Amino acid sequence: MQRPLSEITSGLDILESAGPSDRAVSGLAYDSRDIQPGWLFFAFPGMHADGHAYIDAAIGRGAVAVIHSEPLDHRDPGVTYLRVPDARLAMSPVADAFWGSPSSKLAVVGVTGTEGKSTTVWLTYRLLDLAGEKAGFVSTVAYRVADAVLPNPAHQTTPEATTVHERLAAMVESGRTYAVIESSSHGLSPRTGRLASVLFDVGIMTNVRHEHLEFHGTWERYRDDKANLFRALDAHGHGKAIAGQAAEVPSFGVACVDDESSDYFRAATRRPVYTYSMLSPGAADLWAEDIRSDDEGADFVVVEAAGPRHKARINIPGRFNVENVLAAVVAVSKLTGRSVSSLVPLLPSLEPVLGRMTRVDRGQPFQVLVDYAHTPSSFEAILPPLAQQVSGRVICVFGSGGERDVKKRPEQGRIAAEHCGVVILSDEDPRGEDPMALLEDIAAGCAGKTRGTNLFLIPNRAEAIRAAIGMAGPGDAVILLGKGHEDTIIYASGTIPWNELAEAERALAEAGWTGDVK
Secondary structure, three states: OOEEHHHHOOOOOOOEEEOOOOOEEOEEEOOHHHOOOOEEEEEOEOOOOEHHHHHHHHHHOOOOEEEEOOOOOOOOOOOEEEEOOOHHHHHHHHHHHHOOOHHHHOEEEEEEOOOOHHHHHHHHHHHHHHOOOOEEEEOOOEEEOOOOEEEOOOOOOOOOHHHHHHHHHHHHHOOOOEEEEEOOHHHHOOOOOOOOOOOOOEEEEOOOOOOOHHHHOOHHHHHHHHOHHHHHHHOOOOEEOOOOOOOOEEOEEEEEOOOOOHHHHHOOOOOOEEEEEOOOOOOOOEEEEEEEEOOOOEEEEEEEOOOOEEEEEEOOOOOOHHHHHHHHHHHHHHHHOOOHHHHHHHHHHOOOOOOOOEEOOOOOOOEEEEEOOOOHHHHHHHHHHHHHHOOOOEEEEEOOEOOOOOOHHHHHHHHHHHHOOEEEEOOOEOEOOOHHHHHHHHHOOOOOOOEOOOEEEOOOHHHHHHHHHHHOOOOOEEEEEOOOOOOEEEEOOEEEEOOHHHHHHHHHHHOOOOOOOO
């Protein structure tokens, strides 16, 4: 596919241009290593490197055009150069134009929040799928643009704009009608513009806790950036016409009324906002009552504000997942016009997300669980009920991300120390930080724990997992937090391959538990 450069850059504020004006572009990239002949290269400063330093490398690989934001000392006469105020922010409108504005041809659902985004994306996608709709999705864990669900190869919740629009275009090409997009605060921030040109029809807000202050600076800015999802609902009026749909796709928001920020999000849009609740019966459009959770999932009653009550079952561990399912039910019901009563029978068929309260079972007399939880609020959601459920100890292995919010580290330690019998601190993604110093930050919050007895600092994660399994006995629960589905651990020296589930299985096998994984 080729697009005229003048066509895909027509909306940009171009400060300076040089080179051929009749250029055709056949691809887009912001990493010079991804450039192929005929592509356009975006050059902008990143966290660890400045793309301007790689312009020549991109041209060497075949780039025919460069969008940059800094003045250049020299130019290749055969290449077109366009200087703009911010090359990063130019990516979304250019990618949208290059791929034919794919979000205008799909009913697009965005999911934002501190906790539960990936799960709610997955459950919304799966509920649409089970209801017979053609849907795709993009999340931290995986994505689907055509026939198969594929793992997400990057540690990036919302991909850069070039990838977002490419995947949306692939969904259009494969005949999808719905797209569910995990929408992080970084992706919604005007500093990155990753989602700036996506036409959202539905916005779901799960909750807003304290996270990513290293990027946003304050909690207020963090919340405000997330609310950009609901502001985006006003961009294209009351609805959107989609090929194959008899009626316009409605535009609306969905918010958890239990969260103190729900009013803030409702005020951010002129579109209707529907609510759900797990804690405040009668205060939402849809809520859950009589929740009875077990090792495999939960039974509960779904109640509509209009009066109908529906017995429901989910086979997904974790009481908090009832809340995520409610969000999906509200969104799918309002989006497709299907009744809640028609969706509730589909709930038992919903599967958990890989790496979210995933069990590893080789016949051992204790539980081994893998979860992605990496914030104080997610620790609060997972650890207290787990501690109440088991007859023995909770043995917890976790770390914290390097070059990220440092204030959460002692809080993670405090919560784990309060609810776990044994705390083992280990590498998550130290990045450029000293691994042991990072773990010491967490250990500072582990009040009441004694090093060498019930508090251990073991940077090597494989060794930490083996230590946890080695000390587990009947009735205990070993829970591995922070990595979940991710397939690498990031160090200053680079990344190493990682698979938390496989590592847990190996550790169990080495400890003599050789039964089949269930």
